[in-house]
Amino acid sequence: MTVPLIEALTERHGLPLVSEQGVDELVAPDRHTLLFLAGDPVKYPEALDVAVILPELMKAFDGRFAAAVVEPDSEQAMRARFGFTRWPALVMLRGGAYIGAITRVRFWSDYLAEIERLLSTEPSRPPGIGVSVDAGWQSTGRTH
Numbered sequence: 001m002t003v004p005l006i007e008a009l010t011e012r013h014g015l016p017l018v019s020e021q022g023v024d025e026l027v028a029p030d031r032h033t034l035l036f037l038a039g040d041p042v043k044y045p046e047a048l049d050v051a052v053i054l055p056e057l058m059k060a061f062d063g064r065f066a067a068a069v070v071e072p073d074s075e076q077a078m079r080a081r082f083g084f085t086r087w088p089a090l091v092m093l094r095g096g097a098y099i100g101a102i103t104r105v106r107f108w109s110d111y112l113a114e115i116e117r118l119l120s121t122e123p124s125r126p127p128g129i130g131v132s133v134d135a136g137w138q139s140t141g142r143t144h
């Protein structure tokens with residue numbers, strides 16, 4: 001499915017379209033990169049809003065980070081890799097190392113504050129996505 005607002009990021013704004021493997025080739029040492037993961041725009045229409053907001057964020061931060069669009073076929077693998085749980089997502093990396101993620105649509109001032117914070121944050125391990133060990137377990141009051 002083609003989505004004109006998301007395609008405009010690559011065609012009009014010149015952002016690279018990257019696969020999961022291509023991300024590691026794209027990032028430069030000591031350079032921040034913001035990845036856009038739209039998810040299914042039909043299921044998550046907020047992705048279209050983020051597609052419009054992203055170029056404005058790039059202008060507001062005047063070259064302090066590069067940006068790229070993640071190919072739809074790679075988004076689930078990237079979701080698992082970077083541990084975000086909501087769509088759409090903007091994932092900040094520095095030299096390929098995880099910094100943080102901004103999910104869903106936010107107020108403009110929130111984007112500005114959060115990206116500024118991410119630009120000064122040290123890399124960390126991405127949060128995990130998983131099911132808790134006791135998921136579905138119901139206490140019967142009995143001991144084993």
